[in-house]
Amino acid sequence: RRGRSSGRCGTSSKTDQRDAERVRGLLMIDALHAVRVATVEEEAIRDLVRAREDLRGDLMRSRQRLSKLLSRHGIVDEDTSSAWTAKHRAWLQAQDLGGGAQATLLDYLGAIDTLVLRREQLEATIAQLVPSSPYAQPVARLRCRRGIDTLSAVGLAAEIGDFARLERPGQLMSYLGLVPSESSSGETRRQGKITGTGSKHARRLLVEAAWHYHKTPARGVTLQRRQADQPAAVVAISWQAQRRLHHVWRRLADQRGKRRTIVAVAVARQLTAFCRAIATHNTGDSLGPRPGRHRQHPCRRATPHAHSPQPRSTEQTQGSVTDIPPHDTRLRRRRNPPGSHAREHPRSNYEQPLPSTADATLDLRERALMTKHGPAVAIRAYG
Template identity: 50%
Template sequence: MGVQRTSVGLDVHARSVVACGLNRETGEITERRLTPDHREILDWIGELPGPVAVTYEAGPTGFGLARALDAAGIVCQVAAPSKLIRPAGDRVKTDARDAAHLARLLHLGQITAVTIPTTDQEAARDLVRAREDCRGDLMTARHRISKLLLRQGIVYYDGKAWTGRHELWLRKQRFDNLSLQLTYDAAFDAMTACLDRRQRLEAAIEAMAADSEFTPVVRRLGCIRGIATLTAFGLATEIGDWHRLTGRTIGAYLGLVPSEYSSGASRTQGAVTKTGNGHARRLLVEAAWHHRAPYRPGTVLRRRWDVASPAARARGQAANRRLHQRWAHFDQRKKRSVVANMAVARELAGWCWSLAVLDE
């Protein structure tokens, strides 16, 4: 970003925007309370001495304002809230102070900006997160059914739960108490509705993964065990531009590196930081468990290899062998499985990055 004459910090809310402009040359501060209307914000910024740069915190209001500023030729950085530098003794928080604080950080070049996705990329990411929300709703609905039956002393013993056979067994359950029957029917209807919604969302994701800007990355990531279409598409949409990361930094970006507190000669490491994108981190942690079993490529994995390039296929096979060796090494040392899996997930993130940026 070039040197701007005026640094503008915006504290953006659903119904109001508090703006603060800091003039680099004169030190003059200009404050204004605005509405979230983009036209009003652009008109006010146009009155300030140029060139102007703007920043505001990433949040529930989205990236619409940043796109409007960019379309108007105004430099805008959307700040990562977790990376903002705040004085330890600051105990007063108001909208005006937040806007002024953002303007000062922008003036000093201390803003850590997040990547602004396009409208299509954001829509694809929302689709993936809708499917993830549906997955959580389905788990909750199933939990309610199983515990409702357990309170009545009814337990399913005839095989694995939540299969087609188990669903037929659930449909046969009847209760003499009318209130209990209505409660059970409501819980069962909620579960079936979640199943239908999940199927629709997964079908939409499969179609988009086969023909969209994410398709090349999805096909390359599919060469790794545990990363099928849904997981690959989720990683592609959540991370977006893989080239802004490296094999060393992607683990820290996803919060998969150990926390550390070191002072003097002492060095203490704790649990992983769990910073960054939690959605992508969960996908990688789940995929890492697949590498514990012996590496024997199956039919489904070979089908995914067939649609990938030879270079991606070779890289994926190397990743599969390496990650299983890591699991075997941890098991040999009797390492706690959850700790070992997190280490494998961190290395898996690096392999995914190498495939995503692979030049074919």
Template identity: 40%
Template sequence: MAKLHRAGELTAVWVPDPEHEAVRELVRAREAPMEDLRRARHLQSFPLRHRPSSVDQGAYTMAVRATHRAAVQYLVLAEYRQAIEAAEIRLKRLDEQVAEAVSSWSMAPVVAAYQALHGAAFLTAVTFVTEIGDVRRFDSPRQLMAYLGLVPCENFTGERIRRASITKAGNGRARRVLIEGAWTYRFPARMSRLLQERQAGLTKAVCDIAWKAHVRLCARYRKLMARGKRQAVVTVAIAREMAAFLWAIGQEAEPHGAT
């Protein structure tokens, strides 16, 4: 190990501190009620399973109400509704706990700066920071893209290079929230009231980077779609560039107590 260190062959590994691990576990705990809520909402197809086929749309409401008056079916519907309400209450409670924990966290300035970027709302920014940490540990945006698994696989055959789908290496949670955020760039670029509120109090450098990303990625989304690319491929491409802009914003925002 000493010889490898002297030769510069060792790669430094980022180890989160106890506070960072605690916030990360809290954010990850939110995934369970989120999945429960998503699964419970699928149960809302219950009325459709009992929709009479012989009635028109105008008589549908009366027919469904009559069907639900059956005792057993009413209990089933009540259980479905209670499952949805319980998941929503638990999710809301965890959202409040995450917001409270982040407010006193050393990485709070970084979370606030990331929210200047379109498609990176509070939960997206928090998830990205808890999973990736300080992006300044990456020397370039390309390193961050590769770490997230958002770069294509490469197969070498002699001098021929064949590129395939993305590697999906690295942190899957951070990659997922970026891809979810990339969907918002399918609309034309505009400064919404909510985005203005998120950028209030941030430095001009951060806001300039965010607006540059907004204009570029919205135009790139439309351009790739016009070229006939599949929407999933376009979204991943936008997510990859989002990571680069988040890296740039991370160079401008410093955590509390950073030296």
């Protein structure tokens, strides 16, 4: 019929049995991902943070209404640097519009005062509950970052939850919608604006914090006070983030001429990785190298038992070709692990050459393997 999609037959019928079969099929191909359910305490903090975010939006709209009211009457404050300060508030109260316009002005001022008072009460409640909440440690560590204080740290922790539940920093960037969208086909690659998925609140907090990194890296008195009781490794990651993100900002803004708004989003994307590194420090998942991240040589990867080398003896060279164990390799060399802990493993040669009396026999046996079974078998047998 008109307006109905031309999909598979029977897709328009929805029953419990069809839904169960569809879920079973998705489970068989591992296409469903588990969702982490927040605890009661975590959900309470998250509701408080979102209530404070709603108040922030209401306060911003109330101030805009008041500004437009004055603009319609031709009244503009020339001193834009003192917007919504005590000086600006005294200037607003001194305005006399007369008639109903004056009543509207007073009503807007009363609404703004009420919202400011409610916001202060919520902020005090959040600051009181955070030390005893599950987010106490992540918040304290996130506050070591430049541009992130208590409210921003609580907002990020409440919206993201457990930072370690995502395996890689790139997954967290994608979860927050800070990665570029893509529409590619074949050899053509097209990337567009960010996807914008996930929490808008967390994304806004990260972008606002990213603006602080256009300044020269420094540790002010306030930042040092927040970092006082934190581990040295967390403080080191914070300083590393300052240097790197400032370099990224200068490279994109000055050298490549990108708009500052685009640069702020790009810096916020990398800031996400550093926030995850700080929050997951000492939990077995940080910025350090992880097993399986680095590719090995194809011959080494093709060896079934390359992880358990065994020294070759002269007795093994006197048997038939079929007696060669699959883990026997001609040379063994241990690769120095990459990353910051490479200094703990000094560079040394782990080659273990075969005894000189077996070299000729080994060459004959390797040649026999290649003749009988092909080079692939010889690679698996000898590395």
